[in-house]
Amino acid sequence: MPIKVDEAPNGHAPSKLPTVQRLPSTATVDEVCEELKLAGGVIIERFLENEVLDQMEAELRPYLEADWTKNKEIVSEDSFLVSRTQRCAGFFGKSKTSALAFLTNKLWRGVSDKFMTDRYSYWEGPVRKTATCAPAVNNSIVFSVRPGAPNQPLHRDDIVQHYINEAIDVYPDLDSEHHREGCIGLFIAGRPSTKANGATRFIPGSHLWAEDVPPLESQAFYAEMARGDACIILGSAYHGGSANTTEDEERLLFSSFMVRGYFRQEENVYLSTPISTVSKFPKDVQKVFGYQRYFPHGNYGPDGRDPIESVEKWEEYWSCGKPADATVQFKP
Numbered sequence: 001m002p003i004k005v006d007e008a009p010n011g012h013a014p015s016k017l018p019t020v021q022r023l024p025s026t027a028t029v030d031e032v033c034e035e036l037k038l039a040g041g042v043i044i045e046r047f048l049e050n051e052v053l054d055q056m057e058a059e060l061r062p063y064l065e066a067d068w069t070k071n072k073e074i075v076s077e078d079s080f081l082v083s084r085t086q087r088c089a090g091f092f093g094k095s096k097t098s099a100l101a102f103l104t105n106k107l108w109r110g111v112s113d114k115f116m117t118d119r120y121s122y123w124e125g126p127v128r129k130t131a132t133c134a135p136a137v138n139n140s141i142v143f144s145v146r147p148g149a150p151n152q153p154l155h156r157d158d159i160v161q162h163y164i165n166e167a168i169d170v171y172p173d174l175d176s177e178h179h180r181e182g183c184i185g186l187f188i189a190g191r192p193s194t195k196a197n198g199a200t201r202f203i204p205g206s207h208l209w210a211e212d213v214p215p216l217e218s219q220a221f222y223a224e225m226a227r228g229d230a231c232i233i234l235g236s237a238y239h240g241g242s243a244n245t246t247e248d249e250e251r252l253l254f255s256s257f258m259v260r261g262y263f264r265q266e267e268n269v270y271l272s273t274p275i276s277t278v279s280k281f282p283k284d285v286q287k288v289f290g291y292q293r294y295f296p297h298g299n300y301g302p303d304g305r306d307p308i309e310s311v312e313k314w315e316e317y318w319s320c321g322k323p324a325d326a327t328v329q330f331k332p
């Protein structure tokens, strides 16, 4: 029997889901945070200027085109790593313009600080102490989603932090000692993002749901954006890239997440033990240092693969050399 508009087998009627707001880039940190607390996602119009986007694209296009030139189809067995999509992971290391555009943006830093700064109280002997932990960059990936790319399954990005969410009615006060969110993401449209060319879709209000509630396609809102608009989304909100049904449009999306700063090893082994030293260790020792993937989607290397495969090639990766056969034009 077809599902009526107001019914949903997961208990969240589409008509009762919150409305997603579009705010101007002059909105305050508090205004953006309020919308995120209500809907789990918000669109910010005219977030980046065309000149900055042009420069970001020029710096990153060669990396996107290199693999595409080698394999026009890029068929993926993994439905999460969508076919006909070229990704460039770690683009902050390859495009200084991009790193600074994201990480010096006061609105993004303000909002991500609000959601990701962790407050924690504990005993040290008889003394009750409180610590705060600032967020850190979780990832940076640019997606070039080509015609023919299918839907990415709806997912939460806090699966990477193995988060287990409980159902809540109202989002916690951001200055309290809560740990609701593992990460928060900023998607910037490098080209217009439409339902037809695969705009990110997400389920408004799903950031309040328990872990055992499955997402439904009928609940999704498509975050259509003009070039330069942005979408901020909580790690607990169900979302995914969508099918590109156009003949000739590329969906270009710059994406970066911030994570709670304690999702890492206590000692910064990557600074205390140079990679030139680690690369001479046996593979098993390299792995236990931290050069190994975990699932889902955790700790991938600079090319998106298991970092254990990259340790020996560290000089090649760290030089960030542009691929020699790269072209700078998008061709569908």
Ligand SMILES: O=C(O)CCC(=O)C(=O)O
Residues within 6 Å of the ligand: 143, 152, 157, 199, 200, 201, 239, 240, 241, 242, 253
């Ligand atoms: O392609 C998109 O719009 C989003 C991609 C995404 O959510 C992911 O790869 O985790």
Ligand SMILES: [Fe+2]
Residues within 6 Å of the ligand: 155, 156, 157, 239, 240
């Ligand atoms: Fe995602």
